[in-house]
Amino acid sequence: MSSLLELHGVTKVFGGGLFTKNRTVALEDLSLTLVTDTPSVTSIVGESGSGKTTLARLLLGMISPTEGHISYKGKDVAKMTRGERKEFRKEVQPIFQDPFEVFNPFYKVDHVLKVPIAKFKLASSEQEERSMIGEALEMVGLRPDETLGRYPHQLSGGQRQRIMVARALLLKPKVILADEPVSMVDASLRATILESIHRLNRELGISIMYITHDLTTAYQISDNILVLYRGSVAEVGEVGEVIKDPKHPYTQLLVGSIPHPDPHRRWGDGTVSVVQSGEKTVNGCKFADRCEAVMDVCWTDVPARHQIDKNRIASCHLYKESPVMLGTDLSQVFVAPRAVTTPS
Amino acid sequence: MMENVLEVKGLQVTYHTSGGTLKAVNDVSFTLNKEERLGLVGESGSGKTTLATALMRSVREPGKIDDGEILLDGKDLLQLSDEEMRHARSTEISMIPQGAMNSLNPVMRIQDQMIDTLRDHGVSKSKSEFRKWAEDLLVRVGLPSEVASMYPHELSGGMKQRVAIATGISLQPKVIIADEPTSALDVVVQREVMETLRQAQQDLGAAVVLIGHDMGLMAQFADRIGVMYAGKLVEIASVWDIFEKPQHPYTQLLIASLPSLEEKEVFKGIPGRTPSLLNPPTGCGFHPRCPQAIEQCSQLVPVLQELENRQMVSCHLYDKTPGYDDPTSSSGNEDMNVNGSSNAALQN
Numbered sequence: 001m002s003s004l005l006e007l008h009g010v011t012k013v014f015g016g017g018l019f020t021k022n023r024t025v026a027l028e029d030l031s032l033t034l035v036t037d038t039p040s041v042t043s044i045v046g047e048s049g050s051g052k053t054t055l056a057r058l059l060l061g062m063i064s065p066t067e068g069h070i071s072y073k074g075k076d077v078a079k080m081t082r083g084e085r086k087e088f089r090k091e092v093q094p095i096f097q098d099p100f101e102v103f104n105p106f107y108k109v110d111h112v113l114k115v116p117i118a119k120f121k122l123a124s125s126e127q128e129e130r131s132m133i134g135e136a137l138e139m140v141g142l143r144p145d146e147t148l149g150r151y152p153h154q155l156s157g158g159q160r161q162r163i164m165v166a167r168a169l170l171l172k173p174k175v176i177l178a179d180e181p182v183s184m185v186d187a188s189l190r191a192t193i194l195e196s197i198h199r200l201n202r203e204l205g206i207s208i209m210y211i212t213h214d215l216t217t218a219y220q221i222s223d224n225i226l227v228l229y230r231g232s233v234a235e236v237g238e239v240g241e242v243i244k245d246p247k248h249p250y251t252q253l254l255v256g257s258i259p260h261p262d263p264h265r266r267w268g269d270g271t272v273s274v275v276q277s278g279e280k281t282v283n284g285c286k287f288a289d290r291c292e293a294v295m296d297v298c299w300t301d302v303p304a305r306h307q308i309d310k311n312r313i314a315s316c317h318l319y320k321e322s323p324v325m326l327g328t329d330l331s332q333v334f335v336a337p338r339a340v341t342t343p344s
Numbered sequence: 345m346m347e348n349v350l351e352v353k354g355l356q357v358t359y360h361t362s363g364g365t366l367k368a369v370n371d372v373s374f375t376l377n378k379e380e381r382l383g384l385v386g387e388s389g390s391g392k393t394t395l396a397t398a399l400m401r402s403v404r405e406p407g408k409i410d411d412g413e414i415l416l417d418g419k420d421l422l423q424l425s426d427e428e429m430r431h432a433r434s435t436e437i438s439m440i441p442q443g444a445m446n447s448l449n450p451v452m453r454i455q456d457q458m459i460d461t462l463r464d465h466g467v468s469k470s471k472s473e474f475r476k477w478a479e480d481l482l483v484r485v486g487l488p489s490e491v492a493s494m495y496p497h498e499l500s501g502g503m504k505q506r507v508a509i510a511t512g513i514s515l516q517p518k519v520i521i522a523d524e525p526t527s528a529l530d531v532v533v534q535r536e537v538m539e540t541l542r543q544a545q546q547d548l549g550a551a552v553v554l555i556g557h558d559m560g561l562m563a564q565f566a567d568r569i570g571v572m573y574a575g576k577l578v579e580i581a582s583v584w585d586i587f588e589k590p591q592h593p594y595t596q597l598l599i600a601s602l603p604s605l606e607e608k609e610v611f612k613g614i615p616g617r618t619p620s621l622l623n624p625p626t627g628c629g630f631h632p633r634c635p636q637a638i639e640q641c642s643q644l645v646p647v648l649q650e651l652e653n654r655q656m657v658s659c660h661l662y663d664k665t666p667g668y669d670d671p672t673s674s675s676g677n678e679d680m681n682v683n684g685s686s687n688a689a690l691q692n
Contacts, residue, residue, distance in 0.1 A: 047530035048501075156617045157388065186387040187557050191601045192613030213530055216560075220603045220611075243605060257535040259560030261602040263583045266564050267535055 004207060005034040005059065005092070005175055009068035009328060012054050012231075026054040028231045029068070031328040034175065034207045038336040041201050041208040043218035043239060045254070046228035052211045055228075056179045059209065060094055061085070090120050093168035095197075097180040099160035103152035109160075110148050113167055120171060136166040140196040158189030165196050169204075176200060179211045194221050201337070215258055219243050224334040227251050230286045233305065237312035238335045247314040249291045285317065293318060311335055349518050349551050350376035350399075350437075355412035357391075357398045366621035368394040368407065370575035373648065376519065381545065381552045383566030383583070385559065385598075387618050391575040392555045393442065396523050399553070400439050401429050416519065434461055438517040440541075442524045445504030448496040454478070455492040458511050465515060481510040484547065485540045502533035506540055513544045520545060523555040538565055559602050563587060571595050574619050574629030577648060581655035591657040593636045628660065636661060 012027040028051075034042070046052050057063045058070060061077045070077045072088050080088060096102055103112060113133050116122070123129040134144045140162040152160060161181060168176055178197055182190040198221045200206045212218055218225055218239060225239040227248065235248040246252045257267070285291070288298040297317050306319040311333045313325050325332070357369035368391045376382050386392045397403050399414060401421055414421040416436055424432060433439075441447065449457055455478040462474070469477065479489035485506040496504060505525060512520055522541060526534040538561065545552050554565055562569055563583060570580040571592065579592040590596045597614045616633035619625050625632050631641035640660050648658040 047532065159617065186618075187559060188387060188598055188601050188614040190613070191603065191611040192615075194603075195611035195613065198609065198611070215531070216603045216605060219605055220608060240608065253532055257531040258605075259531070259534070259538075259558065259564045261559040261563045261587070261599075261604070263563045263587055267539070 002036050003033045003071075004036045004073065006071045006074075007032045007058075007068065008071070010058060010065045010070060011067040012051075012058060012063065013066040025231050027051040027058070027065075027228075028233075029328070030055070030233065031068075031330060032226070033329055033331045034209075035331075036174070039201055039205045039207040040224060040334065040337045041198070041210055041222040042334070043210045043212060043222040043225040044228060045212055045215060045218055045225060046234075047213055047254075049230060050228040051231040052213075052228060053179060054231075056094070056177050056209070056211055059175075059177055060092060061088065086120075090171045091174040093171055093173040093176050095161075095164050095168055095176060095178040095181045098184050099157050099164060100152075100184070102164060103160060105152055107151075108148070109150055109152055109155065109163055112163065113170060116167060116170055122170065132170060133166075136169045137163075139169055139199070140165045141192060142166065156189070157185050158193060161185055161189075161193050162196060165193065165200070169200065173206055175207045175209065177209045177211070180213070181210075182217060183212070183214070190217065197221060215243055215254060223337045224331075226330065227254070232286055233313075233315055233330065234287065235312070235314045236330045236333055238333075241311060247308055247312060247319065248287075248316050249293050249318070250287050251314075253290070253292075285315075305330075307333070347378050348375040349378045349417060350553075351413075351415040352376075352399070353413040353415070355395070355398060355414065356410045357394050357403055358408055358410050360406045360408065361622075364622050367575050367624075368621060369398060372412075372572075372575075372577045374570055374577060374580055376551050376553065378518075379545075379549050379551055381542070381554060381565055381567045383554045383556065383562040383569040384572060385557055385562055385569060386572030387557060389574075389618055389621065390572040391621075392557075392572050393523055395572070396439065396521050396553065396555050399519075399521055400433060400437060402433075402439075431465065434512075434515040434517060435465060436517055437519040437521065438512045438515065439521040440508050440512040440523065440525050442527065444508030444512075444525065445501055448504060448507065450496050453493055453495060454482075454499075454507055458492075458507070458514060461511055461514055481514055482507070484513075485510045485544060486536070500533075501529055502537055505529065505533075505537050509537070509541055509544055513548055513550070516548055517550055519551050519553065520548075521553045521555070524557075525554075526561065527556075534561070541565075559598065571598070574624060575621060576629060576658060578630065578659070579655075579657045580648075581653070581657075585653060585655050589655075591651065591655060591662065592630075592659050593634045593661070594630050597635075628658075 007030050010027060010030045014024045014026055015022045044052050044055060058065055064078045075084055077088060117129050117132065123132055137144045137147055142159060142162055181197065182193050185193060194217055197208060201208045210218060210222055222239045225237065225242050226233065227235040229250050235242060235251045242251060243255055246255045284300050285298040285303050288294050291298065295317060303315045303317045304324045305313050305315045306322040307313050307325040308319055308322045313330060313333055353373050355369055355372045356367060359366050359368055372395060384392050384395065398409055403409055409422060421429060421432065455475055458478045459474045475492060478492045482491050483489055487503060487506050525541060526537050529537060542565065556562065566583050568582050569586045570577050573594050579595045586595060587599060590599050600612050601614055614633065619629055627642045627644050628646050631637045634641065638660060646658045646660050648656050649662060650656050651662060
């Protein structure tokens, strides 16, 4: 198996120069490998401050890790030559949260599709350019004649977001990083956009990193899931198993807070907890102050990453009976994607 | 029969823009029972936020409430003087606006901002009484009383949203309107905030109108749900009926499109896009996207009619439902039908 995108012990710390104590560890010791032969969809979930967006920015090469390194096709992203970096920029594509902000209102939507073609010299003639754009739009379920020639304000949020997917697609990327791609889109259109992203993986073999706080959509489209809590890995595993049988108390809290669209499955009559402000664990488990199963050891010792079974890791003292995972690469517990579903 | 606290009749809000006039809220009628939690759902641009601001009578230019009645305990809010309405806000009907947590003044302590509302309504107390009052309110929404003397930047998003709820309930209104009170909050915090709101509502015996597009939240919170589409209320029914036997084709597709934890990799989006309200489709606003559209859908505007179980739906598929016979509304409804279609014909 050849690796495509690899993280080796990546840690990102913001602030905290020589003389200030104000350090924020945004992401701590993350090792992960995306392989070429089995492109899969990996969800990264967590609440705000969990390090999701830091991870996305690291993967896109927008910031560099404080410790560890990220490599793409075996080359360190921080030490790439110009040519290699250009290839990296082409093959690792982002889709951002807000489909309203990425468009320049003065240009027609065609612009956002033509720029990458020109930048990477993908087409040799205008005709080729047109057919490439047409194909990409069809792939995400948009009709070119209804989409091109319009201004951003004339399209709905869902259409705009699908154009962003089409734009990423033009560059024939190997990896797509989708950071909350549907959180600003109406419910009725979410399914359509998620479907487009899912098809990119299943039909075109593009690896997807899906960054979200929404466990339901993570379950819908991904194969594996990684749960982050304040920069640390809480739980990793196959998405169905993690959501149906969460092991880490934080994952349990997340799953228990899902607002199921079903009045038969209402939230339990949980008491309204008093939010504690600013009280953070210095040593020990970062989740200790919110954990219902907290033990003495949690305040003093950082939990190891325990491998509970073949496809599951949880960083929690509750599982101290399970062996500590071997090595650091979390993707060792990932499952390969299920058989390719036939497109409808 | 349950007693209602709010009754909205034929409410119409129009925006007069340079591109033409658009009916953001088009002939909307519903009732809200005492202590009921009503959810109003719709896509962006369906008119739900406009409806919320209209209920507070705070629609801004170029918007205007053209027609209708908003009866709060039988008193029409639209007939009140500006001064009377100003007094009614917060004491009778209050709003927790969208992004309320960002509306806090960054250079004022939380208690001073809360007390402002009280002072504005002519309540005078000593400084220590005011402080005690603010602290009590904060405790009621699950915050420590020390929050009273803090500044907004010291609080998390969820805490600020609870402050907004505390302010919203401070004058014990009969109706609380909450416009997407948890958008931009994490799932865990979202649950806490929604439970806080429910607790406050129950303590107060107030009714709540929850505006939003998250069907999951609606299922968790609401007793009854109204579905808006293109400025119209297309269906209104109990939360159970909406999820188990939705009647309007739009509601049916909306419910079917929701991702679940039972089925994986099944995507059912609703094809098409929301219509422009500047140039709305003739007849039923949903007919261009409706898989079940029949001939009259493009010609006649459907009216809200009551099926069994008090489920109300506005769709031609249910016209002349056997057993449906409501002499009180039929004549009025037919009038509206004719008006609606002739208006539509003129526009084209």
